[in-house]
Amino acid sequence: MDERAALDGRDGPAAALAMRVLAQTARMMGAERLIAIESAHIDGCLYHGDSGTLFAERLVEGAGRAGVPTTLNVGALDLLHAGRVKLDAHKAAMARRMMDAYVALGCQPTWTCAPYQAGHRPRTGAHVAWGESNAVAFCNSVLGARTERYGDLLDICAAIAARAPDYGLHREANRHATLLVDCTGLDPHLLAEDALYPVLGAWLGRVAGGRIAAFAGVPRDTSEDRLKALGAAAASSGAIGLFHVIGVTPEAPDNATTFGGVPPAETITLSGAMLRESYDRLSTTSGARLDAIAIGSPHLSLDEVRRLLALLNGRKSRLPFYACTGRHTLSALERDGLLGKLSDANITLVADTCVVVAPILPDIADATLLTNSGKFAHYTRPNTGYDVVFGSLSDVAESAAAGCLVRDQSLWS
Amino acid sequence: MVVARVILPGAASGRALKVAALSFWGGVDPDTGTLTDPSVAHHGECIAGRVLFVAEPRGSSSSSAVMLELLRNGHAPAAIVLGRVDAILGLGIVVAREMGWPAIPLYELAQQEMSAIDDGADIGIDADGRLSRLRT
Numbered sequence: 001m002d003e004r005a006a007l008d009g010r011d012g013p014a015a016a017l018a019m020r021v022l023a024q025t026a027r028m029m030g031a032e033r034l035i036a037i038e039s040a041h042i043d044g045c046l047y048h049g050d051s052g053t054l055f056a057e058r059l060v061e062g063a064g065r066a067g068v069p070t071t072l073n074v075g076a077l078d079l080l081h082a083g084r085v086k087l088d089a090h091k092a093a094m095a096r097r098m099m100d101a102y103v104a105l106g107c108q109p110t111w112t113c114a115p116y117q118a119g120h121r122p123r124t125g126a127h128v129a130w131g132e133s134n135a136v137a138f139c140n141s142v143l144g145a146r147t148e149r150y151g152d153l154l155d156i157c158a159a160i161a162a163r164a165p166d167y168g169l170h171r172e173a174n175r176h177a178t179l180l181v182d183c184t185g186l187d188p189h190l191l192a193e194d195a196l197y198p199v200l201g202a203w204l205g206r207v208a209g210g211r212i213a214a215f216a217g218v219p220r221d222t223s224e225d226r227l228k229a230l231g232a233a234a235a236s237s238g239a240i241g242l243f244h245v246i247g248v249t250p251e252a253p254d255n256a257t258t259f260g261g262v263p264p265a266e267t268i269t270l271s272g273a274m275l276r277e278s279y280d281r282l283s284t285t286s287g288a289r290l291d292a293i294a295i296g297s298p299h300l301s302l303d304e305v306r307r308l309l310a311l312l313n314g315r316k317s318r319l320p321f322y323a324c325t326g327r328h329t330l331s332a333l334e335r336d337g338l339l340g341k342l343s344d345a346n347i348t349l350v351a352d353t354c355v356v357v358a359p360i361l362p363d364i365a366d367a368t369l370l371t372n373s374g375k376f377a378h379y380t381r382p383n384t385g386y387d388v389v390f391g392s393l394s395d396v397a398e399s400a401a402a403g404c405l406v407r408d409q410s411l412w413s
Numbered sequence: 414m415v416v417a418r419v420i421l422p423g424a425a426s427g428r429a430l431k432v433a434a435l436s437f438w439g440g441v442d443p444d445t446g447t448l449t450d451p452s453v454a455h456h457g458e459c460i461a462g463r464v465l466f467v468a469e470p471r472g473s474s475s476s477s478a479v480m481l482e483l484l485r486n487g488h489a490p491a492a493i494v495l496g497r498v499d500a501i502l503g504l505g506i507v508v509a510r511e512m513g514w515p516a517i518p519l520y521e522l523a524q525q526e527m528s529a530i531d532d533g534a535d536i537g538i539d540a541d542g543r544l545s546r547l548r549t
Binding site: 017020021024025028029043044046048049050051052054055058131132133136148149150151152153154155165209210236237238239284356378379381382383 | 420421436438439440443444449450451469470471474475476477478479481482484485486497498499500501502503504505507508509511512514
């Protein structure tokens, strides 16, 4: 796309609008130019009010079309399970129009906040334009592709123009860590626990304040699901778009590379007590009440569902239990014959959306939700009114089977 | 005199509302402009018509959509002053202008200088970013 010609309207009104928004954003952020991108991930397809629907439809009317492979984040509706989301008729209709408009713009109806586990994996070093804070953190940190933290509205403009402002995390010099987080003194049992990673992320989000951190002393075989949980928690408690794990993530093979050949500006040595504090802060209540359970922010991978089923080991949930995931995992579950097992365990699958972006949870006064997600822990209270308790996946399974809150806090003492 | 850097142009006046950290998504009700995050100062108050100071913009990339919705439905602040420039909120304002809806100015002001602004004071900001305390 010729930028000047697009601005002049050669590619239609939507392309011109997209180019104007990109140019203004570039100016706002002090970017001197736009750069070509290889793919986009759109967060803007989630309904927050009629304005977003009207904007997307304006782009459709203006003959807008994504110019690069583009995936879609969650919408406000579960298109596969009618009635799962309790939006009023007007909002449901506008949310649906919005989702339809983004598909009409040529985006793939993936409807997931974990596109990187649904086959959208740009190569290390590729420039892309991704929205959704957890997806941005994963894309930069775990894949080593380069994106800024693009907001709703800019994401689709970048997709249409196949361009992004050249600033921030697109630039090599801005991707080096300055903060070293030393985990070498932590209990190895804690480092081997899934629940550590959202706690670590939530801690980072609160302390980093715009700095890029590198963790040292985290096991080399740390799974993508753990890095996904870390990034999601960090990106919800703070504006984290990139982190490194030395010896694990692609831009952190060793200390010198990670820090750009200079010593860290600051080192923080993590202690068990600091993590205990971060763990406690992920819960908004210390009460024993429990009304519902939700997991899957970011959307569950097949492996995460398998681990839940293994922990339940044939037991049924005695509480309303919501497992949020995308179509990519649903089709894998179907292929592996696991959908029946989930329904036998009284687990309600939520696809295309999740419990903190759409009204799904039962309407109960003063209710409490249990989750193993740092991101759900962050957004449950403001977005749903539920209090929240954070626990491990094992706490989730035990609580579900017992029908009341069961938490093993021995690792956190 | 305190002078903020103009990020998106305009002048405004209103009562100052200062928060340390805020994500518009999850922190502001897009229908009403009410601060919904219980961990944020002024929780329960409405940001509509205020000069909103956010020392540390945080969190979700959906904040631009919340900003756009507030501008469309008339519950936006009169102006926003950020401790550090953040493209996400500015974007909501840029797109509102494209849609023909009322836009608001956006400024950047270092956190140390923000401390000179009294929370709740009636203040004005001119097109060059100069802040003044208004006589009440």
